[in-house]
Amino acid sequence: MDFIAVDVETANPDLASICQVGLVAFQDGAVGGSWQSLVNPEDFFDGMNVSIHGIDEESVKGAPTFPQVRDLIAGRLTGKIVVSHTSFDRVALARVAEKYSLEQVECIWLDTARVVRRAWPEFSQRGYGLGNLADKLGIEFVHHNAQEDARAAGEILVHAIKMTGSTVQDWLTRVRRPIYLGQSSSVANPEGPLFGEVIVFTGALTIPRGEAAELAAANGCQVTASVSKATTLLIVGDQDIRKLAGHEKSSKHRKVEEMIAAGQHIRILGESDFRRLIDLTV
Secondary structure: OOEEEEEEEEOOOOOOOEEEEEEEEEEOOEEEEEEEEEOEOOOOOOHHHHHHHOOOOOOOOOOOEHHHHHHHHHHHHOOOEEEEOOOHHHHHHHHHHHHOOOOOOOOEEEEHHHHHHHHOHHHOOOOOOHHHHHHHHOOOOOOOOHHHHHHHHHHHHHHHHHHHOOOHHHHHHHOOOOOOOOOOOOOOOOOOOOOOOEEEEEOOOOOOHHHHHHHHHHOOOEEOOOOOOOOOEEEEOHHHHHHHHHOOOOHHHHHHHHHHHOOOOOEEEEHHHHHHHHHOOO
16 A cells, blocks of 8 residues: 655646645555645746646745756655556656656556546546545545645545555556446446546647547547536647737636636646647556
8 A cells, every 4th residue: 555646736737837746655555754845837827827726936936946856756756656636747747857858757657536436436437536536535635735635646545445455556457447347338438538528629739629629539528619617628729828928818718717716627738738648558
């Protein structure tokens, strides 16, 4: 039951703009140590991100840049089983390493959302977000604080291990297998890494919009043309993300921000990060 849980917060929709990192080590099913640091992303802070985690330009004054904490992070993660809830944090660490031309950390990743979807039948299709699961399992934590989110993800895995009797090593194998062992599912591609997401695209993409929609659908997503209460993920063209520093946002982007401010859970993500997510192997 030994592993390390990780979570990051970002300054803007670009996952490489890490502004906080949290690591929590679990030993024999209990927290054995933790570390957290603010990070100067050397990038702009988008108001929507700031409203979610409360970290802004002032917060990171004097904070280290990612290259300055990379060796410490690598020292703790290299060769270990590293847990995150969904693959967004995994992609963020890969993207920030690319940003600074750093070596990727070599570790074994385990997505606790994939664990949950197999451990609890009621969460196989929906409801497997970190906040909802923590509430269902009685895990108290401060959402959108990197160390707290990492701890919650780790505790969710501990619950799954205790409930099923499967070890961490067992789960590394199980998440590679279908959710519905020995039976079929009427849901299209439930194994997709973004299954359950309702996606809307906005801005100029590097590939035709139809091709992007096909990629999303092939990875378990429902693609819609307009933003609605069902929307969970807004994919923004990379060029448009670069414009955000100048506060130029599409009508879809502005509408999503209004919905987030009203309490709806929607993630805003850049096209490159979206492509990395769907290219991941488990």
